[in-house]
Structures are given as structure tokens and as C-alpha cells.
Amino acid sequence: MVYITSWDEFVERSVQLFRADPNSTRYAMKYRHSEGKLVLKVTDNIQCLKFKTDQTQDAKKMEKLNNIFFTLMARGPDADISEVTGKEQMETQATKRGRGRKQ
């Protein structure tokens, strides 16, 4: 089990993992109130990424990640999540459209 210490790295690698295999990647969260601990896990049954914390600020960050995953999973791995994160944008779609017209 790989516990990732950087939140941003966890997010980036999780999204990559999902986009690589959207049908087998799942995102799990475990919360223990008695211990005040939150553990996040993203796995495609081959690789596993985990993140654990006891900080409220990380719960707020997790909220954004939840939104990302909801969008990706409900709409599809190519969904535009720029509205959620502000950083991810489907540039590949734009280039695909542009290829035919660039002369």
C-alpha cells in the first residue's frame, strides 16, 4: 500500500489511474470518528494509491476530489473537470478538433 504524502500528487495520480482504466478504478474513503482519521484509497486492482489524514483542511480538499470523481464517473473519463478544479482541461479534445482544420 502506497501512502502518498503530497495531496496534489495523490490527486494527479488518482485521476491518471482512473483515466487509464475507468471501468476497474474505484475510489474509497474510510472515516473513523473515534480516531478522527480519514483514509482515501484509489485502486484499479493492480496499483493502489492511499492518503491518510487527521486534518480538517484535508477533508475540504477531499470534497474537491469527490466532485472530480463524481464528474468523471458519471459523465465519463473524458469529462471536462476544469469547472471543478480549474486546472484540468481537456486539451486533447481541442487538438483533435483542430487537427482537421489547421492548414
Place this chain on the structure above:
Amino acid sequence: FISAHRRVSPPSLSSRLSAEKEENPEPKDRSSSSCAAEESEKPLPPPARSQLNPRSMVLLQPDPFLNELTSMFEHSTEKGSVWVTLKRSSLKSKVQRNKMKTAGEPLDYRCLIRATNGKKTISTSVGAKDHQKFQASYATILKAHMTALKKRERKDKKKAADATTNKKDGESSKNKKPKKV
């Protein structure tokens, strides 16, 4: 350990999900379900009575699911955990999926959300249209219940500030020492 899957939806709701389930007669579910092996070992109760088997998965509509999730959080404050898992799924058996592939129908995927407290499992699924409303309510529930997490203490920052000032003092004294020698 694979928990038995028994998907139940209230008959009164006319969502697409329940319609799909009604189309599926029992035998198809048994043969195509991934838990077929386990199900054959146990006597098979009718799918509607998932309450008889406390380990079975109950598929709910999003709003009842959120209510159940809230009560799970409320009941697991002293001890216990709450697990929530998100996964993309079409909620169709492999047989159905293959049929749709050959027929040329595009598969619609939904986001499957499962929650458990170790004893009871509930689930729901949201599609592209209703996921935003669900994620807002879901976020509210999490925010309201994840209160045991630590807040960032300003004391830490103060301690760090003190440590740096102490270090500076130490360095100056260290510098003095070799000079003296």
C-alpha cells in the same frame, strides 16, 4: 469474502434503474451475477427480501441513500468506521453488456456509490444529470459529520517561529565559540 448482491428498488418509484431491474427475471441475475458461486451455497431468498440477509447490498434511490448515510455517520461516532466507495458502473450484467455491444447500443455509465459501516451496506447510483445535486448533498453530509479531524493549530506556526528564532540565537552563540577558541 464477497458479500451477496441483492439489488432492491422500491416498486413505486419509476426511475430507469427500477425499470431495468423489472425487466430482468431472476434466473438471468443468478447466472450472470459475479456472486453466483456464493449464492448457490445459500438458500436463495427472493430478491425483494434483502432485509432477511443483513449482509446483502441494498440499492436505494439517491435521497434515501443520503438519509441512511447520515444515520450511519451518526451511529458510528463512538466506535466503528464509515466506508464510502465510488465506482463507475453501467449496472448491467456482462451478458447484457455483450448484447448491447453486438446490438450497437451505447452503454450508459453511472457512478455507483456504496456505503457501509461494516455491518450494513447501502448503495445508490447517479447518472450524468443528477450527479451534481447529489455531490452537493453528499459534501454537506461529510462536512457536518467529519468533525473529529484536527484543525490546523496556530500554535504549530508559533512554535515554528520560536524555533527559528532560537536557532538564530544558537547559531550566533556557536559562531562566538570558535572565535573565542
